[in-house]
Amino acid sequence: DQQVKQNSPSLSVQEGRISILNCDYTNSMFDYFLWYKKYPAEGPTFLISISSIKDKNEDGRFTVFLNKSAKHLSLHIVPSQPGDSAVYFCAAIGRNQAGTALIFGKGTTLSVSS
Amino acid sequence: AAGVIQSPRHLIKEKRETATLKCYPIPRHDTVYWYQQGPGQDPQFLISFYEKMQSDKGSIPDRFSAQQFSDYHSELNMSSLELGDSALYFCASSLSARDRQFFGPGTRLTVL
Numbered sequence: 001d002q003q004v005k006q007n008s009p010s011l012s013v014q015e016g017r018i019s020i021l022n023c024d025y026t027n028s029m030f031d032y033f034l035w036y037k038k039y040p041a042e043g044p045t046f047l048i049s050i051s052s053i054k055d056k057n058e059d060g061r062f063t064v065f066l067n068k069s070a071k072h073l074s075l076h077i078v079p080s081q082p083g084d085s086a087v088y089f090c091a092a093i094g095r096n097q098a099g100t101a102l103i104f105g106k107g108t109t110l111s112v113s114s
Numbered sequence: 115a116a117g118v119i120q121s122p123r124h125l126i127k128e129k130r131e132t133a134t135l136k137c138y139p140i141p142r143h144d145t146v147y148w149y150q151q152g153p154g155q156d157p158q159f160l161i162s163f164y165e166k167m168q169s170d171k172g173s174i175p176d177r178f179s180a181q182q183f184s185d186y187h188s189e190l191n192m193s194s195l196e197l198g199d200s201a202l203y204f205c206a207s208s209l210s211a212r213d214r215q216f217f218g219p220g221t222r223l224t225v226l
Contacts, residue, residue, distance in 0.1 A: 036214075043219045100162070104158075107156060
């Protein structure tokens with residue numbers, strides 16, 4: 001059973017507009033969440049993270065929002081740029097059967113057109 | 115800045131052969147993780163090491179084993195390879211457990 005869910009496999013956005021990528025989780029033991037970006041033939045690159053004691057974390061064009069009651073987080077990219085086109089993985093860490101390993105969602109492919 | 119190094123980047127093996135993948139973590143990182151990503155799938159955690167000791171175990175098959183050496187590099191040994199083992203294998207390292215993980219470029223293993 002998928003503990004981290006990214007229900008949108010793909011998202012298309014125009015350059016300069018906002019990209020919103022969503023992620024839901026089921027395990028209430030998760031307390032640290034991360035977003036990774038992945039280009040083909042490369043390893044995932046860390047983007048931004050948020051601890052469960054916060055509801056928002058911002059880093060430049062990237063902002064992550066966490067709604068613990070809804071077990072939902074989202075990544076906002078403003079403004080979107082063509083170089084942002086990649087697969088975005090949501091990941092969570094918590095004391096579960098995999099210990100401190102990252103539990104990934106299946107990813108959302110973002111395409112930003114110019 | 116130094117990144118996680120994995121070798122080889124590509125590996126082709128036949129069924130029932132063995133393979134060894136290597137990972138060199140970022141200097142001063144004491145925790146190493148191995149993940150497997152099949153085609154169109156999310157990365158799945160295999161195993162991790164902290165200070166040269168196995169710290170967590172995920173969905174690693176019994177045919178696979180791994181270890182972390184005194185210089186903190188890690189090796190993933192895979193025996194009796196099966197077609198289904200064809201995947202991208204990522205190594206990641208972190209300063210400590212539960213810290214953000216930095217990923218290497220991956221090793222693409224193809225089993226024929």
